[in-house]
Amino acid sequence: MNAGAAHGTVAGRTARSAGLVGCLHCGLLAPMGETDCLRCGARLESRFRNSRQRVWAWWLAGLIVYVPANLYPMMITDTLLATYSSTIIGGAMDLVTHGDVFVGLIVLIASVMIPVGKFLAIAWVMIATRKLRPGGAHRLHRMYEVVEFIGRWSMIDVFVVAILAALVHLGSVAGIFPGLAAICFGASVIFTMLAALSLDPRMIWDAADPNAQDPSA
Amino acid sequence: MNDRSSDAIGPQAAPSHDLIACPQCDWLHDVGDVPTGTRARCVRCRTVLLAPRRGAAATIVALATGALILMVVAVSFPFLDIAAGGLRSSASVMDAALSFALASGRMAPLSVIVLALIVVLPVARLCGLIYALGPLALGRRARPYAAQAFRISMRLRPWAMAEIFIIGVAVALVKVSSLAAVGFGPAFWAFVGLVILVAAKDTILCERSLWRALDRAA
The missing domain is CATH 4.10.1060 (ZNF265 like)
Structure with a gap:
């Protein structure tokens, strides 16, 4: 190869x-x-200008909107008997307990594990690059690549709500409406994608090998 | 950070086209012609630098054209419908994008974003690739602004989320299948086909190899 x-x-x-x-x-x-x-x-x-400041700014913005994304309802289900609103975690847990365990796990991974893991991983890369031992770049770089690749998949939950809210309009029998969490969660995914895109991977390698980066050194 | 301060140290003449800096770790490599079907990787971080394929431009243009036609079908025909207790309801791809705005004016921006992520940006990306690589596939000279079109198409890559939308639809179907009987419209199958074509196209697309090809066609 x-x-x-x-x-x-x-x-x-x-x-x-x-x-x-x-x-x-x-x-x-x-x-x-x-x-x-x-x-x-x-x-x-x-090297990206002000990379660190931009990453932390998007990271913080993403974290801030991630809070209401988990507090507000993601989806409101109206049936003849009751109105039921579910949060992101609640909706996934419903799938795991009542419906399809496999699909419930996909939703849990996409809308809970990936976003939380992404916040932790970006913060980890940013902090670890402050002082990196030689040879430590490979693992950190791998982590950055995974974050950059997988981050956009969190959008699944927003699309689930979009299609359900468009599709389920069965008169008074059943209706599904999007909750405010959808816009907060969508914004959080976009902000953390921008955080990952603002991160200069070359910074990781510079940190592991400071002598190789600066022409004036 | 002032990059200009190091002007005097760098060579004054433009470096050779065979020289490549790894986009991930900045390591320099002198990579001449890489045989088609093989890959050149960065010696430091293992990132694939070049992975040229025989006839890549023609294959990409063909797949992108197919995907674009399927997108037209996907937005113009019924996508899904459900039936329960004598009641029916259907939705198109556009309905899905607009559902947030219809539910509440406060969520209208999300409809704009969803429409961009699943229709507008994938279409822009496909058009840009066809425009830039079409002449290459036919062995002609590159069109004006081909470089800009190709660059913008590649920048849009993370933001074109058709494949994520179709996984979201699959999850939604599992949620709704206990509630109602689901019917699939032609737009659904067109969208599935389009996602497969786009995935095949992105697998063979090596950005830096195509830049070299565009360079030769300029």
Whole structure:
């Protein structure tokens, strides 16, 4: 799987230490100080500007709206007999206890485990990169990749409510309506996605190998 | 952070096109032509740098065109319907997106976001890819603004959530199946097909290899 792997004259150092800045999108290198990629036009940043502040800001915003997302009802079910509103956790638990255990677990994972795990993982990466022992980057980088890949899947619960609220309108027999938690939860997913996108993975590798990053060092 | 301070240290001439910095860890690699079907990985963090496929542009354009046609079907036909106790109710993909706004004006922004995530952004992404890679697939020169179209398409990737929507629909069906009998409309099958085509397309899409191909076609 490693055919064509790198070997060459400049191997063994970072672009930053060589006075170059690499385009994150097309891979082309430019001299440090260049602001736009010559090939694809993307903005060039050797390291994201104010990455830490932006990550913490989005992280905090996501955490703040995650609180009402769990307190307000996610879905309100009207039937002939009663009106029943369920929170995110309540809805998943209902599935586990009354309905389909497997699907209930999917919902629990998507709307409880992934968001909570994401807050913890982003905070962990941010704190751990303050002081990282050499060789510690691989695990941290793996954690960042998992967060970045899996974060968007939390949106499942918002889509579940969207389709149920659109579909279940059976006169006075049954009706399903979205609760305020849906918009809070949707915002929380988007804010934490933006937190993950603001995190510069190169920061992780710099922390593990401080000598390789700074040309003026 | 002032990147300009290090100007004097860097080489003044533009570096070779064979040189790549790992987007994840910034390690430099001198990667010439990578044979199609193989991968070049970063020696430091193991990120895949290049994974060119034979005829990638043509396959991607074909899959994206198919997905775009299925999206037109998915938004124009009935998606799902349910029946219980002599009552019927149906919903289209648009109804699903608009359900928040209809329930309460305060949730209208969520309808806009859902519509963007499941219809608008996936369509924009498919159009951008077809526009940028179409000429490549036909062996022609790249169109004007092909680079911008391709760059924006790739940036939209995390925000196009058609595949997440279809999993959400599956979960919703389990919840509703105890309440009513569910019927599937043509839009449902079109949406499932579209998700499969998009997943196949994203599997073979290697962004940096296609940038090299676009470069050659410019």
